[in-house]
Amino acid sequence: MPLTYALLVLSAPASGHGNLTAARFARALLARGHHLQRVFFLDNGTLTGLATAITPQDEQSPLQQWVQLADEHQTELILCVSSALKRGLLDSTEAARYERPAATVHPAFELGGLGLLVESAQTADRLVTFG
Amino acid sequence: MNPVAEHSRKSILVVSRHAHPGSSLPRSALDTALAAAAFDQPVTLLFQGEGVLQLLPAQDARAAGVRNLRKVIDSLPLYDIETVYVDAAAATAFGVAPDTLPASTQWLDPAGIRALLISHDHVLGF
Amino acid sequence: MLLHTLGRSPAHNAFHDCLAALGPGDALLLLGDGVYAARVGSQAAALLAGSGASLFVLDADASLAGVRECLAPQVTLVDDDGFVALSERYSRHMAWY
Numbered sequence: 001m002p003l004t005y006a007l008l009v010l011s012a013p014a015s016g017h018g019n020l021t022a023a024r025f026a027r028a029l030l031a032r033g034h035h036l037q038r039v040f041f042l043d044n045g046t047l048t049g050l051a052t053a054i055t056p057q058d059e060q061s062p063l064q065q066w067v068q069l070a071d072e073h074q075t076e077l078i079l080c081v082s083s084a085l086k087r088g089l090l091d092s093t094e095a096a097r098y099e100r101p102a103a104t105v106h107p108a109f110e111l112g113g114l115g116l117l118v119e120s121a122q123t124a125d126r127l128v129t130f131g
Numbered sequence: 132m133n134p135v136a137e138h139s140r141k142s143i144l145v146v147s148r149h150a151h152p153g154s155s156l157p158r159s160a161l162d163t164a165l166a167a168a169a170f171d172q173p174v175t176l177l178f179q180g181e182g183v184l185q186l187l188p189a190q191d192a193r194a195a196g197v198r199n200l201r202k203v204i205d206s207l208p209l210y211d212i213e214t215v216y217v218d219a220a221a222a223t224a225f226g227v228a229p230d231t232l233p234a235s236t237q238w239l240d241p242a243g244i245r246a247l248l249i250s251h252d253h254v255l256g257f
Numbered sequence: 258m259l260l261h262t263l264g265r266s267p268a269h270n271a272f273h274d275c276l277a278a279l280g281p282g283d284a285l286l287l288l289g290d291g292v293y294a295a296r297v298g299s300q301a302a303a304l305l306a307g308s309g310a311s312l313f314v315l316d317a318d319a320s321l322a323g324v325r326e327c328l329a330p331q332v333t334l335v336d337d338d339g340f341v342a343l344s345e346r347y348s349r350h351m352a353w354y
Binding site for chain 1 (some may be wrong): 290338344345354
Binding site (some may be wrong): 008010042043044080082083113114115117118119121122127129131 | 140141143155156159162163166167169170172252253255256257
């Protein structure tokens with residue numbers, strides 16, 4: 001029976017590879033016919049949405065993995081807005097609001113409040129955390 | 132946010148296991164618990180491992196220029212988070228004295244911790 | 258019952274707290290630095306085996322750490338698909354790290 005999943009990602013893309021593990025888990029659950037409602041990035045996990053990250057050529061880019069997932073499956077990728085702003089992750093609205101020179105968040109991601117994580121906890125059958 | 136249907140009030144357990152000057156996770160754990168409470172969702176908070184150090188009294192965050200976590204923890208009852216659970220073994224190991232804890236605190240042994248883990252719909256480990 | 262994931266080595270508090278919380282009907286998936294607890298002959302593997310929980314290790318991480326060929330007999334290797342399958346069977350997940 002297909003289940004509705006939500007993922008909480010707390011680990012930064014450049015420390016360890018837990019972030020990539022989460023991206024592979026997302027792909028695997030979709031391949032098994034489940035629904036991925038949302039991926040919520042919180043704390044250092046919000047660094048995943050940084051549009052300007054460059055990964056060495058002999059490594060997989062977490063950013064690219066998530067962006068591909070969003071492109072192929074329209075997966076909702078949410079960066080916790082307070083964690084993101086603190087780390088300099090701004091979309092064009094926030095960049096304009098705070099008068100910063102550029103948006104730094106990749107367009108595959110959206111900023112959103114913790115209410116979205118709470119909503120996922122209410123509506124998803126499975127909430128899997130990657131720390 | 133969409134109003135959450137009445138029948139789907141799933142309970143959330145937030146487990147906070149890191150010490151706070153060295154990690155931003157404790158703050159994120161508290162923010163998550165507060166957000167759940169703000170949306171009227173049943174939420175329980177457990178401090179475990181080094182996380183119990185967040186409960187040390189006499190924290191003064193002014194010189195550090197960050198949020199005073201103990202003040203946030205002390206304010207939880209205002210947001211209807213009435214009870215805070217603490218891993219008793221960790222509190223003892225890290226020298227967190229029972230008489231310095233907020234009035235809302237309850238100590239738990241391993242069996243009590245396991246009971247918390249299996250009695251909530253979702254568990255979030257921070 | 259719970260699916261646990263452990264991402265820290267046996268030297269870390271996370272290992273001991275996870276061990277204390279494991280119940281006989283639970284599953285534990287070792288990933289990240291947690292895979293070192295899967296090594297055959299290690300004290301950590303013996304402690305985990307004594308918990309009665311079903312033990313698994315994530316293939317990619319075990320391979321990366323060089324422990325894939327020396328796993329304790331109680332530990333089963335799973336790939337990403339197997340990880341998802343575990344999450345289907347257990348409605349709650351606790352991440353220890």
